[in-house]
Amino acid sequence: MxxxxxxxxxxxxxxxxxxxxxxxxxxxxxxxxxxxxxxxxxxxxxxxxxxxxxxxxxxxxxxxxxxxxxxxxxxxxxxPVLPKDPVGRAHVRAICAIVGADMHAVNNLRIRNFVRDTYKQDADGVTAWISLWNKAGFEAIEAMLRADKNRNGFCYGSTPTMADAFLISHVFSAVRFKTDMTPYTEIRAVVDNCNALKPFADAHPSNQPDAGG
Ligand SMILES: N[C@@H](CCC(=O)N[C@@H](CS)C(=O)NCC(=O)O)C(=O)O
Known part of the structure; x- marks a missing residue:
């Protein structure tokens, strides 16, 4: 591959x-x-x-x-990175969709460039745009994590799912773009748990061959 x-x-x-x-x-x-x-x-x-x-x-x-x-x-x-039960799968996919569709898609490079160039926003204006959609998504995910009394350390259940892959990577990007993560205690705990695992650490941007070049 x-x-x-x-x-x-x-x-x-x-x-x-x-x-x-x-x-x-x-x-x-x-x-x-x-x-x-x-x-x-x-x-x-x-x-x-x-x-x-x-x-x-x-x-x-x-x-x-x-x-x-x-x-x-x-x-x-x-x-597996999806749970076996249909409700669990829907829950995990919902977190992925919040990140992928409601947060990343509206904050993608081409969108940021459009906001800057066409709507004449300076760096602060672009950061405000990014933070708006990140805040909406993180608040929703934080509420979902808080409501799920059966999960244990991760977004769903007690092993990593694709929801954790989506969340951890987006938190990295959000921090890079100055989104304040302080309010999201459940999310931050999941991030810490995931980042302690080798598959997550090895995938981190700083550990890639094109980092820093
Ligand atoms: N929905 C696509 C998005 C792919 C995508 O646009 N990725 C970003 C990097 S995170 C990119 O290549 N952006 C280039 C651009 O916006 O011009 C996916 O999940 O693969």
């Missing part, structure tokens, strides 16, 4: 976490967002949305981190 990705990209980070949780090896192909490599015609041939990650499996390219992660779960079910 080849993973076209970028160390600091949260969608790449969440995919790396799941690959690591499942013990899967892959070739790391850096696509430097900071050098706009994702906008090159060559990468446009790889991924028609010009986003990262892309997972290539036996020459077939898969897009969208949520679809990639669900593919990995179907093909490599052990250890």
């Amino acid at each position: 080849k993973l076209y990705n970028f160390h600091a990209s949260s969608t790449s980070y969440r995919t790396r976490i799941v690959l690591n949780l499942k013990g899967l090896q892959y070739e790391y192909i850096p696509i430097r967002l900071d050098k706009q490599e994702h906008l090159s015609p060559a990468y446009g041939e790889v991924n028609p949305m010009r986003g990262v990650p892309t997972l290539e499996v036996d020459g077939v390219r898969l897009y969208q981190s949520s679809a990639i992660i669900e593919y990995l779960e179907e093909v490599f079910p052990d250890p």
